[in-house]
Structures are given as structure tokens and as C-alpha cells.
Amino acid sequence: MEQKLRDGAKALLEQGKVDYIIGFEPGSLKFTTTPLITRDKDDIDRLVINPFIVNNLSAYLTELEGRVGIVAKGCDSRSIVSLIQDKQIAREDIVIIGIPCPGLIDLSKIEQLAGKDRDEVDDITREGDRVVIVVDGKKQEFPITEVLFDNCLGCDMPTPSEYDILLSESSPLVTDKTSSRKKIEGLKGTSQEERWSFWEKEFSRCIRCYACRNVCPACFCKRCFVEESEPQWISPVPQWQDNLMFQVIRNIHVAGRCTDCGECERACPVNIQLRSLAKEMYDIVDDLFQFKAGMDKEAAPLLTAYAVEEAEDFIR
Amino acid sequence: MASSNKKISKRDTGKLLNEWSQEFAVFVPSRETGVATMAKWDGKDTSFLDWHRNTVIPPKANFLPAMEEMFNFQRDKEGYHIELPPQDKHKQLIFGIRPCDAKALAILDMTFSDSYQDPYYLSKRKNAVLVGVGCTKAYDSCFCTSLGISPAESTDVDLMLTDIGDEFLIEAITEAGKKLISRSRGLAEANEADETRAKASKEAAYQKVTRQLDTDNIKQRLLANLENKDYWEKIAAKCLSCGVCTFLCPTCYCFDINDELVKQQGARFRSWDSCAFPVYTEMPMENPRVEKWRRVRQRVYHKYEFYPMSFDVTACTGCGRCIRLCPVNWDITQALNNLPAKV
Amino acid sequence: MTITDISHRRKFLAQGNVYLPHIVIIEKIIDETPGVRTFHFNFKDEKLREEFSFESGQFGEYSVLGIGEAPFCISSSPTRRDHLEFALQRVGKVTNALHRLGVGAEIGFRGPYGNGVPLDLLQGKNLVFVGGGIGLAPLRSLIWNVIDNRDKYENIDIIYGARSPSDLCFKYDLDAWNKDKAVNMVTTVDKGDENWTGKVGFVPQVLEQAAPSAQNAVAIVCGPPIMIRFTFPVLEKLGFTPEQMITTLEKRMKCGIGKCGRCNIGNLYVCRDGPVFSYAQIKGFISKEY
CATH class of the missing domain: 3.10.450 (Nuclear Transport Factor 2; Chain: A,)
Structure with missing residues (x-):
């Protein structure tokens, strides 16, 4: 699969079909990979595929200019589709090199x-x-x-359905939906007070590094609400209440865009259980609207599209 | 021949910490909050004695916390009244600080005492005793030895402990350290065999640091590449502009200042800020570092070019956190080692 | 004369907790332009009122407590000490809050910070002041300072411009300097209106036309970055050496004392090592755009 990827990526660059290739190369630490973003075909032989290709590379798409060939796992491809739905990128500017992902x-x-x-x-x-x-x-x-990551255990699309090149036939993913929601169900089994004190402890160690936001492809705003000072929606001082509020608002903003790629929690340097919020929102969105982000590129974006016959009249 | 150093068995270290707790607020490596940090000791748990290396949150947080109240104020008929927050009179004793992080504090001292004294940082710093513990293992991200730091030796602490098996060898580094030793009970005299074991332990620790940073002519090499936009753009491409590397860097000190207001009273806080954030340098009409490569370059140059220009010391101790904790494995050693020789 | 490195002349006067603001009271407010106001203020504390001293070019950190803090130069002259002044354009959270205040309001002030203009090195010189927009604020402190010690200096040329007539700040000063026979004053606007009878043109162009001699002269330049960038080449053409040019730089600042990090240019902090620099000192940095 790796050789096919390298050949394909090299051809894309050589034929001028893309300006950039985004993929994974070996990281500088054990069992890691790191994003490779390059216009240089000599770099292409460094591309790898292994069980540690954790990053959702679609987060880079909105900042690169030109046409981009991007290596995408199932969840990444959904993020790409979601970005297309939101008109953040154009389908014709992206060459999706799909990887059937057996879980990371x-x-x-x-x-x-x-x-x-x-x-x-x-x-x-x-x-x-x-x-x-x-x-x-x-x-x-x-x-x-x-x-496997909790989010991989709950994966809804291991093999990209939207792609230009698919590196192999889909491989079966071993999922375990119960384990995927285990932490969430654990929390749901506790009292409101216990949950509140749980989140207080979690967000007390938040240092507001914004890694969760910056790794997230659904967080594509040029200017995040936390950076606004007039009005100032939340305090820049990392008090736990504001940290929690930041994450709650972020979760609402990415509702219908989040593909449960799990990057927010993985990127967090202080181990905040962020996916429990994200995945719960993901499932709420599915329950309420029968909507899973990025599954269908023809679908209208969930919270930015409006139909006249909708029941709620707050928007009219 | 007797050595001037002391020793204590690991089993009795808890007792020693309890004794020190009478005089100090003792901080130890802990995961109690959910992340490895220097936290107030609970008086019981000594599992950190088996830790081999540094914490996720650097001990700088004990002196420059992620957020800190600078003062509070109230407004009444007579106008504003400004007051300092109550100060913790307890002296801090930081147990288990690693040589990289102790050196980092010495580096921070320079900024916070240069020209203007920073009362918040310095008051905590002057009131603290550092008890270093040498590393017995290294992360694959560690590169302290490239910066002239030995993972099990330090002159930036008051006492330095070296793992010699079931015991720690204790060296007094400063006068304060000597005094602390002299009034501490339960310490045994170290003998020559202990010294030999300590020496071996330090050497072994040194050998475990495998990552190398090429520091030869680093200032000149950086200066030559200052305008090498292609290089900086290429290596900055994968940076996410998050604050992980800077916030968790033991020598990064940049901060923001913000007010909080509730009705007629409020407070001013300072909190960690990062040169990785575009808003950090944003002015109404322009932003000198709006492009990502300029921000990435700033971080590297601040540590390896500008800080040495001002204080004759590199503002990096090779603790490896920025590499290990980066969500995309952006690696400063690669960035520096791969600097083009000729531009 | 050598003013290659003005930063080394800096002084650190602050004692005690340097971050604690003093309470000052707004005594008068002047609308300069639609977006710019001047505030006259004085210390609430009698002793500070007497003891406070500063140099032209230095700045302070002003706060609306509960909203935040922002840096502005002290725009009044140290020679006129019955009150202090600062001028600001409304551009964000703190400046908007300051603009909402009225006479009698209390604000926080800490400073003075940064280095002043090296007056001793200007004595006996011909002085050329080049200003644009609200950049006149630090210059006017210096200009009044010089005028109040007129016999210590030689010729005074002032070239000042703004985008339009309504954007000209400190019109009362401009009038006074126009009337002053010992001052050569040129005012210009980028674009005039029906009532404008003065010069039209960008400051660097007007400076080139005015062509003040570089002989025994020092130019002091302050204005928007774009004006500063185009003014230095003109001055060089007129024969000014980098050591004969002084400017003040603007960067985002928070602490004001070289700790919080954001205003660096290379290893210099604009707040602590500036904001007054000689062109010789920053020439390399400006071209390299740190």
C-alpha cells in the first residue's frame, strides 16, 4: 500500500495535478508519525502508512493555497467532505488518496x-x-x-467513500461500540453533582493551549470566538469555568461537523477527556437529526442550512 | 574515607519529606490532578520516588502559574482601591525537580530580574528550596546533554539527590542546601562506595540521553538563515499554531494580562501566552507575525539567538517536552540540525 | 554626536511592585479628530503629583480597571507639569472603554516606561520633526519641550501630515507653531477637502520638497509604519546619516517592562529598549522585518 501511495503521490506532483501532497512520514519519536506537507517529489519516498497515522490531515486544507493531494483515512475523508459542504474548500482542488483504515x-x-x-x-x-x-x-x-482508540472502536466509516485514489480494498475494522462509549456511559451513571465535579477537575488543568481547536478540521474559523474582545464571550484567563465554557461552545460550533476523529482528546497535553463531550454531541446530532457529518457530500450542512417547513420559528 | 555527602534510604524519604513539611509547603511530582505536575504533597504517597524523568507540566508553573492574580480592586464612593492578593507565606520546597528544569528556572530568573524586578515570580523564587533528583532514564525526546546539562547533575538546585539503588546520595549544592541538611534528621553519612555508585549512576543516566542537537556555531548558523523564508516556511508547514510547545516549555515565560470584572470589583490576572498564537502580536492596523513561519522562526530564534544575545545562555534545556507533547511531532532538534549550511 | 544605541541610556525608575497602577483622574477631554481624544490627567495622590517625572518619548500603561490596560505615550511636555496628557485613537476594547469615560473618572496609570528622546544629544542641533497622524503625540511632547528651552537648540522644522484635514491632531498646537516665528511649520494632508488651502501630499514627499538641511541636524520621525518606512529613504537622500535619525516604534505591548515577550524586535523589546530608537540601531531589523 505504501508503494502505491508513493507512486500515486509522485505522479500527482510530477503531472502538476497538485501543488502539495499531505501525508504521513515517520516521526522523530518511537511509534509516531508526523505530517508531511510538501511540494517536493524527493520527499515523497518518506510517506508511510502504519497504525500510528493519527493526525487528521484535513485540518491543513483550509490554510494551503492551490491544489492538494491528501492522504485520508475514513474519518479524515469525512472531515474533508464536511469542509466541502461548508464551502471551506472546493472538491476540485483536492485529490483524496483514500486509505482503508483498520483502526489506529x-x-x-x-x-x-x-x-x-x-x-x-x-x-x-x-x-x-x-x-x-x-x-x-x-x-x-x-x-x-x-x-485501538476509543473513537476507532466506534468508527462509522473505516474506508473513505469519497476519494480519487483508493489504496486498497476496504479492510474490515474490528469495532466495539460499547467500549467506544464506555467513558461516556461511566459518566452518565453518576449524579449531576459528581459529573460537575468531574468536569471541574478536568478543566481545572486546562491551560488554554488550544491544541484541541487547532487540530480540529471542523474548527475552521479564521478568527475564533475566544479571540474576540468586543464583545468578549469568555475570559482569556484560564479559569476552569471559562475553560469548560470554551469547550462547550466549541462542541456546539462543531456539531454536525465533528466526525469523531478523536484528535481533540489525543492532542490535549493535559489529558482532558474531551472526546466524551465530542462523541456525546456526535451521537446527539445523530439521534436528533439522523445526521453523521461528512458521510454524504450532497447533504446540506446540518446547522447552517434551513428549510422553510422546519417546525421552529426562532429563525424566521 | 568519609565523603562530605549524606544519604537516605528511599524507604525513609517519606519521613524526611514529612519533616520538611513542618517548615515548607512540599511539592512533589504527582499525577493527582490528571497530569504529571509538581503538586502539593499529600504526606503519604511516595510513588514518585520511582519516577525516572520529568513531569508534563514543568516546575516553572510553581513560580509562573498558568494564571495568577496580580491584584484586585474595589470601587466605592471614594474611587478605586487596589489590593494585592494574600500571599502564601509558606516557603515552597520542590522535591524531585530535574536538572533540565532547575536550569530552566535559572534562565527564567534572568528575565524576571533584568532591569525591572518581577515581584510575583521573584518572591516565590526567593522563597523556594529546590531539591533536585537526577534522572535515571531519558525520554527519546530528551536532549539535555547537547546543551551542556547532565541529566543527573545540577548546580541550579539547593540539594541534589542521586539514585544509588535503595538509597539517594544527597549533595548540598548551596548554602541553603547545607543548612537544610544540617537540620534534617535521619540522614546517614555517605561513604566512598556510595560515591562510586553515584558516579556510575550519573554516567549511566548521561548515556541514556540519545537525541543530539548540533549546537556547533548555532548562533551563526541561525543568523545566516534568518532570511531563509523557504526553509522556515517548509518546516513551519505542519505547525498547528497551538500553545503546547511554549506553554509546557520550562523556559518560555511570555504572558498576557487581563482584567476580570464583576459589578464594582474585579481583579487583574496574568496568564501564559504564546508566540505561536497570531493574536499575540496583533495590533489594530497590522500584525508583524501574521504568517506562521515568522512565528515558528520567532520561537526558535528567541531560544537560540536572542536570549543568548541578551543573557549569554541558550533558553532551551533539552527537556524534550516541545517534541514529545506536540500534537504533530514538530521537532526543534530537526529544525536546527537541518539548517542549511549555505543559503 | 553618537546616538547609535539609545537603548543603553534607559533608566529604571520603578520601585516596589511595578505592575500596580496608580490612580489618576481625568481632568479634561479634547476631541482631536472623530476617533482621537486627548485626556488631561493628574495623580490622585498629592505626593506623586509632585514627584512624578518623565522624559519626552516615554510611555505609560493606562487602564480602565476591569476592562484592561493599554500603552500610550505621554503626549504632554515635561516642561509643563500642571497636568499630564495622553492621546488615543479608539481601536479596541481598552480604547473604546477609555473613550466612554468622562471628566472626573479614575483610571490606572503605571510608568513612565521605555527610554526618552536623548535631549542632551539634541542640544545645539537643527531639529527636523516629521510626524504623521496620531504620531504627533510623542513628538509634541518633545516639540514643546524644545520650544520651552528654545535657546538650547538651533532651527526647528516641523513637517506634519494626516490623511485628511479632519484627521489632523492637536490643531491648537499646529496653530501655535504656525504663529511661532522661531519654528518652520509645514502641514499637509493626503487628500484635502473644500475648505483646505494648505499643502496636499504624503509626508515623505512634502519632506523632500521642504528639503531641510542635514547639516548639524537630527530628524525625529513618528507616525504610522508606512510613513516611517518611506521617510527614512528621503532623509538619507537629504544627507541624513542613520545616526541622525530618531524614531519611535510601535508594537503590541502588555507589560511595558520587557517581560511579557510580544514586542520584541530581535533581542530588543520595544517597550524596554525603545520605544525611541536611532535608525542606525534598527535599520537591519526594519529591512529584515522580524
């Missing part, structure tokens, strides 16, 4: 299973629906569902 490995789950930090693990290999972890020369085997 969550290193924090590996750390828990291994009892070691990620860089102390010798090797991680996926073998079908199993994962083999080598620590201190000792092999341990686990079901793959124990190490």
Missing part, C-alpha cells in the same frame, strides 16, 4: 497494558485482530480492540 493504536492504552511509557516499549505489531507488544524482550499478545 492508542499508545496510552499500550502504556497501560505494558506498564511502561511508550518509548520503553520495544515493539508493537498488529497481526489481524491481535496486537503483539514486546517489552524488555518479552512478547505479550492482546486483542486489537484493547489497544
Whole structure:
């Protein structure tokens, strides 16, 4: 698949069909990849596909000028479609190189299973629906569902349906919808007071680095509401109430755009359980409107389209 | 031959911390808040003694918190009344600070005491005792040795502890450290064998740092590439302009100042700010760093060019947080190592 | 004369907690242009009223408590100390809040910060003031300072311009300097209106026409960045060396004392090492656009 990707990407650049290629190259730390954004065909041989291609690269599309060839997993392709629906990018400017994604490995789950930090693990290999972890020369085997990201376990579209090049036939994703919502259900089982104090603790450590917002392809605003000072919607001082409010508003803003790619939580340097908010909103949107973001590029964007026959009259 | 140093068994370290707690507010590495940080010790848990390396939140947060009240004010018939927030009179004792982070505080001291004294930072700093603990392992993002720092040695702390198996060797680095040792109970004299073990432990730790930063002529190489827009644009491309690298950098100190108002009273706060944010330098009519590559370049140059120009020290200690915690693995060592030799 | 590095002349006067504002009271408000107001103010504390001192070119941090703080130069002259002045354009949160205040309102003030214009190095010189728009604010502090010590200086040329007649600030000063026989005053606008009988043209062009001699002269330039950028080449053409040109720079500032980071140009902080710089000092930086 990697060779096919490299050949395809190189051809796109050589034939002048794209100005940029966005994909993944090996990262500088163990078990990481890093985004490769290049116009140089000599860089293309560095492109890789592996269980650690975590970033949702569509976040870069709105800032690049020209035509872009982009490597996309299922969730990424949905974000691309959502950006097209929102008219943030034009379909004809994007060449989607689709990867059927069997799910990505969550290193924090590996750390828990291994009892070691990620860089102390010798090797991680996926073998079908199993994962083999080598620590201190000792092999341990686990079901793959124990190490996939929660969002991967709930994946609605492992293989992009919108693509220009598809690197292989779709591969089956092992999902576990219950585990995917486990943290959320855990919270729902607690009292309102307990939940409130849970979120107080979570957002007390928020440092307002905005990594969650900046990794998010659905957060495409040129100027975020938090940067407005007249009126000032929330305080720039990172008090937990404002931090929580920021995230709540952000979740409302990305409702109908969020594809549950899980990047917000993964990017958070202080481990705030952000996906629990995002995924709950994702499911609420689905329940209320039977809408899943980015599944259908012909669909109207959920919260910015309005039909005359809609029941609510607040907008009229 | 007896050594001038002391030692304490790991098992008794909790007792020592309890003793110090009588005099200080003791802070230790902790994940109690949900992220590894220097938090107030609960008086019991000593699991941090098995930690090998630095915390996610750098100890700078104990001196320059993510947010801090500068003063509060009230308004009545006579006008405004400004008051300082109540100060914590307790001296801080930071236990388990790593050499990279201790060096970072020494670097921050320069900015906060240069020209104008910064009372908030300096009052906490002058009131603190640093007890360093040497690293016994390195992250694959660590590169302190490239910046002349040894992961298990420090002159920027008051006491330095070295893991020698079931015990810590304790070296007094400063006068304050010596005094603290002299009034602490339960310390044994270290012997020659302990010193040998400590030396081996330090050397082993040094060898574990594998990431290399090429610091040869770094200032000149940077200066030569100042106008190399193509290079900076290319390496800045994947940067998300979030604040992770700067906020969690132990030497980044930039801050914002904002007021909060509720009815007739309010307060002024300062909070961490970042050169990665476009709004950081935004003026009504123009923004000198609206382009991403200029912001990325600013971060690198501030650490490796401008700070050395002002204070003759690099504002980076190789702690590796910016590499490890970056959501896209933007790597400053790659950015510097790959600087074109000729532009 | 050498004024290559003005920053080294800086002084740090603040004592105690440098971030704590003093309360000052607004005594008078003057509408300069539709968006610009001048505030006359004085310290609430009697002792500070007496003791406060500053130099032309220095600035302060002004706050509407609860809204925030912003930096503005002290636009009055240290030679006229019955009150202090600052002028500001409404552009954002703090400036809007300041514009909403009336006479008698209390605001926070801390300063003075930054370096002043090196007056001792200007003595015995011909002085050429080049200003644009609200950039006259720091210049007028200096101009009045010089006029009040007129015998210490040689010729005084002032070239001042704004976008339109209604954008000219400090018209009362312009009138006074026009009438002053010891001052050569040229006022210009980018675009006139039906009542405008004066010069029309951009400041750098008008400066080139006025062609003040560089002989024993120092030019002090202050205005919008674009004006400053085009004025230096004209001055060079007129024979001014970079050491004979002084300007004040503007960057986003918060702390005012070289700590919060945002106003740097290379290793210099505009708030602490400036805002007054010689062109010799910043020439490299300006071309490189840090």
C-alpha cells in the first residue's frame, strides 16, 4: 500500500495535478508519525502508512493555497467532505488518496497494558485482530480492540467513500461500540453533582493551549470566538469555568461537523477527556437529526442550512 | 574515607519529606490532578520516588502559574482601591525537580530580574528550596546533554539527590542546601562506595540521553538563515499554531494580562501566552507575525539567538517536552540540525 | 554626536511592585479628530503629583480597571507639569472603554516606561520633526519641550501630515507653531477637502520638497509604519546619516517592562529598549522585518 501511495503521490506532483501532497512520514519519536506537507517529489519516498497515522490531515486544507493531494483515512475523508459542504474548500482542488483504515493504536492504552511509557516499549505489531507488544524482550499478545482508540472502536466509516485514489480494498475494522462509549456511559451513571465535579477537575488543568481547536478540521474559523474582545464571550484567563465554557461552545460550533476523529482528546497535553463531550454531541446530532457529518457530500450542512417547513420559528 | 555527602534510604524519604513539611509547603511530582505536575504533597504517597524523568507540566508553573492574580480592586464612593492578593507565606520546597528544569528556572530568573524586578515570580523564587533528583532514564525526546546539562547533575538546585539503588546520595549544592541538611534528621553519612555508585549512576543516566542537537556555531548558523523564508516556511508547514510547545516549555515565560470584572470589583490576572498564537502580536492596523513561519522562526530564534544575545545562555534545556507533547511531532532538534549550511 | 544605541541610556525608575497602577483622574477631554481624544490627567495622590517625572518619548500603561490596560505615550511636555496628557485613537476594547469615560473618572496609570528622546544629544542641533497622524503625540511632547528651552537648540522644522484635514491632531498646537516665528511649520494632508488651502501630499514627499538641511541636524520621525518606512529613504537622500535619525516604534505591548515577550524586535523589546530608537540601531531589523 505504501508503494502505491508513493507512486500515486509522485505522479500527482510530477503531472502538476497538485501543488502539495499531505501525508504521513515517520516521526522523530518511537511509534509516531508526523505530517508531511510538501511540494517536493524527493520527499515523497518518506510517506508511510502504519497504525500510528493519527493526525487528521484535513485540518491543513483550509490554510494551503492551490491544489492538494491528501492522504485520508475514513474519518479524515469525512472531515474533508464536511469542509466541502461548508464551502471551506472546493472538491476540485483536492485529490483524496483514500486509505482503508483498520483502526489506529492508542499508545496510552499500550502504556497501560505494558506498564511502561511508550518509548520503553520495544515493539508493537498488529497481526489481524491481535496486537503483539514486546517489552524488555518479552512478547505479550492482546486483542486489537484493547489497544485501538476509543473513537476507532466506534468508527462509522473505516474506508473513505469519497476519494480519487483508493489504496486498497476496504479492510474490515474490528469495532466495539460499547467500549467506544464506555467513558461516556461511566459518566452518565453518576449524579449531576459528581459529573460537575468531574468536569471541574478536568478543566481545572486546562491551560488554554488550544491544541484541541487547532487540530480540529471542523474548527475552521479564521478568527475564533475566544479571540474576540468586543464583545468578549469568555475570559482569556484560564479559569476552569471559562475553560469548560470554551469547550462547550466549541462542541456546539462543531456539531454536525465533528466526525469523531478523536484528535481533540489525543492532542490535549493535559489529558482532558474531551472526546466524551465530542462523541456525546456526535451521537446527539445523530439521534436528533439522523445526521453523521461528512458521510454524504450532497447533504446540506446540518446547522447552517434551513428549510422553510422546519417546525421552529426562532429563525424566521 | 568519609565523603562530605549524606544519604537516605528511599524507604525513609517519606519521613524526611514529612519533616520538611513542618517548615515548607512540599511539592512533589504527582499525577493527582490528571497530569504529571509538581503538586502539593499529600504526606503519604511516595510513588514518585520511582519516577525516572520529568513531569508534563514543568516546575516553572510553581513560580509562573498558568494564571495568577496580580491584584484586585474595589470601587466605592471614594474611587478605586487596589489590593494585592494574600500571599502564601509558606516557603515552597520542590522535591524531585530535574536538572533540565532547575536550569530552566535559572534562565527564567534572568528575565524576571533584568532591569525591572518581577515581584510575583521573584518572591516565590526567593522563597523556594529546590531539591533536585537526577534522572535515571531519558525520554527519546530528551536532549539535555547537547546543551551542556547532565541529566543527573545540577548546580541550579539547593540539594541534589542521586539514585544509588535503595538509597539517594544527597549533595548540598548551596548554602541553603547545607543548612537544610544540617537540620534534617535521619540522614546517614555517605561513604566512598556510595560515591562510586553515584558516579556510575550519573554516567549511566548521561548515556541514556540519545537525541543530539548540533549546537556547533548555532548562533551563526541561525543568523545566516534568518532570511531563509523557504526553509522556515517548509518546516513551519505542519505547525498547528497551538500553545503546547511554549506553554509546557520550562523556559518560555511570555504572558498576557487581563482584567476580570464583576459589578464594582474585579481583579487583574496574568496568564501564559504564546508566540505561536497570531493574536499575540496583533495590533489594530497590522500584525508583524501574521504568517506562521515568522512565528515558528520567532520561537526558535528567541531560544537560540536572542536570549543568548541578551543573557549569554541558550533558553532551551533539552527537556524534550516541545517534541514529545506536540500534537504533530514538530521537532526543534530537526529544525536546527537541518539548517542549511549555505543559503 | 553618537546616538547609535539609545537603548543603553534607559533608566529604571520603578520601585516596589511595578505592575500596580496608580490612580489618576481625568481632568479634561479634547476631541482631536472623530476617533482621537486627548485626556488631561493628574495623580490622585498629592505626593506623586509632585514627584512624578518623565522624559519626552516615554510611555505609560493606562487602564480602565476591569476592562484592561493599554500603552500610550505621554503626549504632554515635561516642561509643563500642571497636568499630564495622553492621546488615543479608539481601536479596541481598552480604547473604546477609555473613550466612554468622562471628566472626573479614575483610571490606572503605571510608568513612565521605555527610554526618552536623548535631549542632551539634541542640544545645539537643527531639529527636523516629521510626524504623521496620531504620531504627533510623542513628538509634541518633545516639540514643546524644545520650544520651552528654545535657546538650547538651533532651527526647528516641523513637517506634519494626516490623511485628511479632519484627521489632523492637536490643531491648537499646529496653530501655535504656525504663529511661532522661531519654528518652520509645514502641514499637509493626503487628500484635502473644500475648505483646505494648505499643502496636499504624503509626508515623505512634502519632506523632500521642504528639503531641510542635514547639516548639524537630527530628524525625529513618528507616525504610522508606512510613513516611517518611506521617510527614512528621503532623509538619507537629504544627507541624513542613520545616526541622525530618531524614531519611535510601535508594537503590541502588555507589560511595558520587557517581560511579557510580544514586542520584541530581535533581542530588543520595544517597550524596554525603545520605544525611541536611532535608525542606525534598527535599520537591519526594519529591512529584515522580524
